[in-house]
Amino acid sequence: DAGVIQSPRHEVTEMGQEVTLRCKPISGHDYLFWYRQTMMRGLELLIYFNNNVPIDDSGMPEDRFSAKMPNASFSTLKIQPSEPRDSAVYFCASTPARAGGNNEQFFGPGTRLTVL
Amino acid sequence: RKEVEQDPGPFNVPEGATVAFNCTYSNSASQSFFWYRQDCRKEPKLLMSVYSSGNEDGRFTAQLNRASQYISLLIRDSKLSDSATYLCVVILFSGGYNKLIFGAGTRLAVHP
Numbered sequence: 434d435a436g437v438i439q440s441p442r443h444e445v446t447e448m449g450q451e452v453t454l455r456c457k458p459i460s461g462h463d464y465l466f467w468y469r470q471t472m473m474r475g476l477e478l479l480i481y482f483n484n485n486v487p488i489d490d491s492g493m494p495e496d497r498f499s500a501k502m503p504n505a506s507f508s509t510l511k512i513q514p515s516e517p518r519d520s521a522v523y524f525c526a527s528t529p530a531r532a533g534g535n536n537e538q539f540f541g542p543g544t545r546l547t548v549l
Numbered sequence: 550r551k552e553v554e555q556d557p558g559p560f561n562v563p564e565g566a567t568v569a570f571n572c573t574y575s576n577s578a579s580q581s582f583f584w585y586r587q588d589c590r591k592e593p594k595l596l597m598s599v600y601s602s603g604n605e606d607g608r609f610t611a612q613l614n615r616a617s618q619y620i621s622l623l624i625r626d627s628k629l630s631d632s633a634t635y636l637c638v639v640i641l642f643s644g645g646y647n648k649l650i651f652g653a654g655t656r657l658a659v660h661p
Binding site for chain 2: 464474475476478481483488489524537538540541542543
């Protein structure tokens with residue numbers, strides 16, 4: 434099994450540019466999560482989807498961030514315009530639905546974003 | 550106050566040592582608890598669940614104290630390969646789903 438796939442693995446961009454991060458969850462997983470990790474704030478949940486529908490986006494820092502999941506095998510996280518403080522590692526994770534279960538989340542390798 | 554707090558470390562220990570990490574959580578409604586491991590520049594991966602009665606997986610022992618709202622991880626006979634960051638994870642039921650809340654992690658460095 435390929436696991437969660439993220440692209441690109443590294444992204445360097447200039448302030449004001451649009452950045453799009455991509456994620457392919459594990460096939461058959463109904464939940465998809467986007468996290469951001471920094472030294473200062475640790476791992477923060479930005480948004481999660483259930484069956485392609487956004488359920489909780491309360492962690493999205495501001496309107497510059499948006500996420501979509503057009504189908505069960507693909508999701509994007511977009512930052513427009515990007516700012517230097519957005520520099521972080523962005524992880525995507527997925528998990529299967531299991532009634533009443535405390536499901537292990539499977540993380541992708543992350544996208545390391547640097548905004549200059 | 551953060552929802553999940555951990556000592557950031559680093560804990561520098563020699564091979565063969567026993568090391569313990571603690572984690573405290575603020576929400577008494579927290580339902581389940583885990584330890585994840587994150588290697589340098591890698592993604593987090595599940596290490597083990599934490600059960601109320603305590604549980605062991607080889608050299609690793611996890612304990613939960615609900616009354617005091619803390620979780621611990623004990624590593625015996627440390628190996629060089631144990632060097633990593635250990636993330637304490639608490640689950641809260643939110644929005645119809647069990648939401649994972651991560652601590653900032655405790656860094657462990659095992660040296661020869």
